Amino acid sequence: MKIRLLKINAMKRFAKWLDINSVHSSLWSAHIHDDTFFALEKRQKQADDRDKFWFDRCEKRPRYKDPFVPPRVAQYSKAQELLTYINERKSR
Numbered sequence: 001m002k003i004r005l006l007k008i009n010a011m012k013r014f015a016k017w018l019d020i021n022s023v024h025s026s027l028w029s030a031h032i033h034d035d036t037f038f039a040l041e042k043r044q045k046q047a048d049d050r051d052k053f054w055f056d057r058c059e060k061r062p063r064y065k066d067p068f069v070p071p072r073v074a075q076y077s078k079a080q081e082l083l084t085y086i087n088e089r090k091s092r
Contacts, residue, residue: 011086018054019079022047050075 023044054075058065066074 008086008090011082015079015082015086017046017050018075018082020046020050 020043023040027040051071054071058071069077
């Protein structure tokens with residue numbers, strides 16, 4: 001059993017990672033010559049990894065997939081559900 005996510009800080013990091021937004025297309029052209037371009041690349045890679053994780057998880061656990069809810073909304077709601085659980089667990 002993986003106990004890594006049983007720790008509160010690890011669960012907070014996971015919920016934060018699950019709630020990362022993708023980079024808007026207008027930001028790429030605006031920051032192509034800045035130092036922030038690398039930060040945009042990093043955030044986009046994290047968002048791509050999150051999407052890949054989410055779709056793999058939806059295949060393994062069909063209850064995560066709701067045909068009437070866009071994937072990004074489902075990810076946000078799962079992150080909020082985890083944060084609620086973390087706060088309840090912390091208060092115990």
